[in-house]
Amino acid sequence: MTDAVAHPPPSEPRAGLSTRARVLIGLFGAAVILTLLRPFLPDALIRVPEWAIPPLEPALDAIFAWFQNDLGLIHVTRAISGWLGVAIDAAANLLYGKSRWPRLDALPWSAVAGVAAVLGWWLGGWKLSLLAGGTFVWTALMGQWKWTMETMSVIVIAAPVSFVIGLILGISAWKWKRFERAIRPILAILQTLPFYTYLLPAVIFFKVGPTAASVATIVYAMPPMILMTAVGLKKVPPEVVEAGKMAGCTRWQMLTRVFIPSARSEILVGLNQVIMLSLAMVVLTAFIGMPGLGAKLLAMMNSFKLGRSFEIGITIVLLAITLDRLSKAWVVKQPEHFEKGTPWWQRHFFLVLGIATFVFFLLVAQVVPYLDEIGRRQAFSMGKEIDTAMKTALAWDWVQATTNGIRYFFNLFILIPTENALLYVPTFAVIAAVAGICYALGGAQPAIIGAVFFTTVAFFGWWDRAMLTLHSTVTAVLLAVLIGMPIAIWASRSARASRGAIFVCDTAQTFPSFIYLLPAIMLFGISPITVILSILIYTMVPVIRYTIEGLRGVPVELTEAADMAGATRWQKLKNVQLPLAMPTIAVGLNQALMFAFFMVIIAAFIGTRDIGQELQRTLAGTHLGKNFVLGFSVVFMALTFDIAINAWAERRRRALGLA
Amino acid sequence: MRGADFDPRKIKMSDTPVISARNVWKLFGAKPEAYLASMPAGHSYEQIREDGYIAGVKDVSIEVARGEMLVIMGLSGSGKSTLVRCFSRLHDITGGTIEIDGQDIGAFNEKELIDLRRSKMGMVFQSFGLLPHRTVLENVAFPLEMRGQDRHDRRDRALEVIRLVGLEGREEYYPRELSGGQQQRVGIARSLAIEPDIWFLDEPFSALDPLIRREMQDEFLRLQDMLGKTIVFITHDFDEALRLADRIAIMKDGAVEQCDTPDRIVLNPATEYVRKFTEEIDKARVVHAGVLVQEGLTGEGEPVAASDTIQSLARRLVNDASDAIPVKMADGAIKAMPRAEALGVLLGDGA
Numbered sequence A: 001m002t003d004a005v006a007h008p009p010p011s012e013p014r015a016g017l018s019t020r021a022r023v024l025i026g027l028f029g030a031a032v033i034l035t036l037l038r039p040f041l042p043d044a045l046i047r048v049p050e051w052a053i054p055p056l057e058p059a060l061d062a063i064f065a066w067f068q069n070d071l072g073l074i075h076v077t078r079a080i081s082g083w084l085g086v087a088i089d090a091a092a093n094l095l096y097g098k099s100r101w102p103r104l105d106a107l108p109w110s111a112v113a114g115v116a117a118v119l120g121w122w123l124g125g126w127k128l129s130l131l132a133g134g135t136f137v138w139t140a141l142m143g144q145w146k147w148t149m150e151t152m153s154v155i156v157i158a159a160p161v162s163f164v165i166g167l168i169l170g171i172s173a174w175k176w177k178r179f180e181r182a183i184r185p186i187l188a189i190l191q192t193l194p195f196y197t198y199l200l201p202a203v204i205f206f207k208v209g210p211t212a213a214s215v216a217t218i219v220y221a222m223p224p225m226i227l228m229t230a231v232g233l234k235k236v237p238p239e240v241v242e243a244g245k246m247a248g249c250t251r252w253q254m255l256t257r258v259f260i261p262s263a264r265s266e267i268l269v270g271l272n273q274v275i276m277l278s279l280a281m282v283v284l285t286a287f288i289g290m291p292g293l294g295a296k297l298l299a300m301m302n303s304f305k306l307g308r309s310f311e312i313g314i315t316i317v318l319l320a321i322t323l324d325r326l327s328k329a330w331v332v333k334q335p336e337h338f339e340k341g342t343p344w345w346q347r348h349f350f351l352v353l354g355i356a357t358f359v360f361f362l363l364v365a366q367v368v369p370y371l372d373e374i375g376r377r378q379a380f381s382m383g384k385e386i387d388t389a390m391k392t393a394l395a396w397d398w399v400q401a402t403t404n405g406i407r408y409f410f411n412l413f414i415l416i417p418t419e420n421a422l423l424y425v426p427t428f429a430v431i432a433a434v435a436g437i438c439y440a441l442g443g444a445q446p447a448i449i450g451a452v453f454f455t456t457v458a459f460f461g462w463w464d465r466a467m468l469t470l471h472s473t474v475t476a477v478l479l480a481v482l483i484g485m486p487i488a489i490w491a492s493r494s495a496r497a498s499r500g501a502i503f504v505c506d507t508a509q510t511f512p513s514f515i516y517l518l519p520a521i522m523l524f525g526i527s528p529i530t531v532i533l534s535i536l537i538y539t540m541v542p543v544i545r546y547t548i549e550g551l552r553g554v555p556v557e558l559t560e561a562a563d564m565a566g567a568t569r570w571q572k573l574k575n576v577q578l579p580l581a582m583p584t585i586a587v588g589l590n591q592a593l594m595f596a597f598f599m600v601i602i603a604a605f606i607g608t609r610d611i612g613q614e615l616q617r618t619l620a621g622t623h624l625g626k627n628f629v630l631g632f633s634v635v636f637m638a639l640t641f642d643i644a645i646n647a648w649a650e651r652r653r654r655a656l657g658l659a
Numbered sequence B: 001m002r003g004a005d006f007d008p009r010k011i012k013m014s015d016t017p018v019i020s021a022r023n024v025w026k027l028f029g030a031k032p033e034a035y036l037a038s039m040p041a042g043h044s045y046e047q048i049r050e051d052g053y054i055a056g057v058k059d060v061s062i063e064v065a066r067g068e069m070l071v072i073m074g075l076s077g078s079g080k081s082t083l084v085r086c087f088s089r090l091h092d093i094t095g096g097t098i099e100i101d102g103q104d105i106g107a108f109n110e111k112e113l114i115d116l117r118r119s120k121m122g123m124v125f126q127s128f129g130l131l132p133h134r135t136v137l138e139n140v141a142f143p144l145e146m147r148g149q150d151r152h153d154r155r156d157r158a159l160e161v162i163r164l165v166g167l168e169g170r171e172e173y174y175p176r177e178l179s180g181g182q183q184q185r186v187g188i189a190r191s192l193a194i195e196p197d198i199w200f201l202d203e204p205f206s207a208l209d210p211l212i213r214r215e216m217q218d219e220f221l222r223l224q225d226m227l228g229k230t231i232v233f234i235t236h237d238f239d240e241a242l243r244l245a246d247r248i249a250i251m252k253d254g255a256v257e258q259c260d261t262p263d264r265i266v267l268n269p270a271t272e273y274v275r276k277f278t279e280e281i282d283k284a285r286v287v288h289a290g291v292l293v294q295e296g297l298t299g300e301g302e303p304v305a306a307s308d309t310i311q312s313l314a315r316r317l318v319n320d321a322s323d324a325i326p327v328k329m330a331d332g333a334i335k336a337m338p339r340a341e342a343l344g345v346l347l348g349d350g351a
């Protein structure tokens, strides 16, 4: 370096390679070399040896036991489960006649459906009325009333409790900065924790049953409520606040008469999320023995009763759509004024109608038992027929040939080879490669975090199973991208198709994840490809949704500029639209990966060999330590991708001047 | 124009001013009190900003007399809203004192403050600040409800003010069902519900389109003639200020540059900034004959009224050949103004 002017600044490395390139070459090089040298490596360098794995599981068990017994947490949980238990039993008594206090008879199904229809009408007109009423009529006619009410009895208690506690915590977070600073990181962690980390603690502290299910549900559904409440309160316009103060409000009046009503929309959006998360969780509590729709679906799928599974699936989907639409309609519902002199029954028309409907069906059901309860014999369930029909259809030669062909091709040429390859690679080579990917995406910080997380997973001692889990998720997400992106690109070309596709995706996202197993099981039965397929369907939703959103969000001037520059459609897509849409697409990709890590655990009951399998086994027992170690193995892998992809999206956004 | 009816001398100086602000400071930043205490005297707005603070209100001393309408003017960001919020203690001030009816409101505890607002103050906001989930009636009755008035009383009172602002028949409407002008009428009605002595209006008509604005100004003048409240009115529109003001305070960078009657502001701008600010104004429409009288002069002919604007006297000024024109003052005394000076105002070459 003689001529300082002609050369690049001294910080640039000599050989013309940037730091970035050298780090990448180093990391991926290490991974490749370690893998090539595998036959010559001692075992201790291929996998973390047994003796090096810290005894975390017994240690955690001991800590939990200490919390529970020595710290007296058990008394707290007993007290909670006492109150909660009474509430849930009361709901169970009213909804499906469980013989507990207040020992009334179950409400007639027709009365519930009638009130739901009136509620739908009030909130969103006749369409919503039809949906809400229809859902319950369908449920009753299909002979699924009891299961649905078992599920609902937990939701009607857990969702309000979660809502109220979330509201109070949200107000506190808004009121006291220090409290907000304290709970923010906790909420961030809670929101990344998948459902299965909630289940076993609930069981251990609250015993198997509805109480444990509702505690898990309450905690799981709460974080968004807290955040939405705080956001809403912060958004109240300053002049409205000042108007309240000038009106001479006391603090309590400010909160109850000014802030909370003004934050109504956000608080109700929070309620919507509470309800939807409650439903999702309640269905999944089937894994800890909570009876209801989830448990039935699980049982039916396990015994391959396709027809019944299908019917229950429809019920769950209808219930999800109904709850979602009702609560969303409430968000946008605005008060309308009445003309002067409107009589009171007209002002309260829907309340009167609702009570009248309820009383009417209550009375009629005494005379017409069919409107009270539909027995198994009377139900219209076509479970057997559908089952036969489906199995016949699946047994048709060409169908079977196709599914078998796909199964054969995927297993033999894609799944098994890649799986074996991943299992072959030494642990530290995988860690180096992961660090390399994170570095390429997000830079040094994500790379270090990724390396630390994966090393932790290695020392947790379930490496091979973790790799199988990783393999399923990544394969499925890659396939989802390969299939979903072209669909999204095609749909994004027309405004109508985009709107339609986003509507479908948004609706699909309200379904409890369980549902996505159904089509996969129907087509491929119980096999590894079923797991992949269910994840694929589940993750395609965010991929499509965010790709469309990203592409539609590209400013019109830019695409027009590209048109004027004479770009072909493909050039425009490649050079203008995709790069600009990439940060948004990355959000979808990230969500897809997170969903995949949830789904892979749910799908484990089909019979996989991965972490999920082991995790589900722990749910039946009391090994909280093992459950945590397994759960966090997955959480750490998921978080690695989450952090790297977010860092990448952030950098892209800044590079494009969008941030 | 109201300026004509107002004679500062009419207000007895022995009367305690309704609002009295002395050396009021309001700084925004990390530790404003400590900063103000350590700040060298005479620090400029820019110097304060370089230290990381914004001088919302900078050493303002001003008094508002009973029944007076003070209009605060200035460009956006000059501190008008901040100053008014100091008067009602929506902002706690950083330095100085503010007295309302002789009481230092800085020393009030929460309860006293709430009582003050419940009994004496009303405020109207630029973007209305209505509660979206309440009907017109409920919005107007809101301050009454807060102070615990019983349902029937507050309904009656609310209906009364709703009638006053011309919103009869809309009592059951929700704010989003009303036009901007109607919404601001609700805001005005709400601020009047408790029969306040002091009325703050922060750019109440700025969000409305010009035609509606004009109509609302007329409406506002009608109300003020009826109610005779002490008013602090903020605007950034000079025409509006001239239409309404007894006195105008012109603000820049948190400080009051000049506070005087409209006539004197246009005739004798205190600073270069005020001169620039008033340059575009047609002075003849602002200045009244009474302001131009000089002692020791006697004019000839029919006297003009002190409240006549120079513009309205244009023909007389041009045609009359005498040096001085007699002016009949508000108290009936006959004085005179020099014709040349009045012509100067008319022709726009200064006084």
Ligand SMILES: Nc1ncnc2c1ncn2[C@@H]1O[C@H](COP(=O)(O)OP(=O)(O)O)[C@@H](O)[C@H]1O
Binding pocket: B028, B029, B054, B055, B056, B074, B075, B076, B077, B078, B079, B080, B081, B082, B083
């Ligand atoms: N709460 C606040 N925090 C920080 N700065 C503020 C705050 N309120 C007002 N300011 C600043 O004080 C200055 C005066 O604002 P304001 O009184 O609203 O001006 P105006 O009403 O004349 O347009 C502005 O520079 C504004 O940015």
Ligand SMILES: [Mg+2]
Binding pocket: B080, B081, B082, B203
């Ligand atoms: Mg302002």
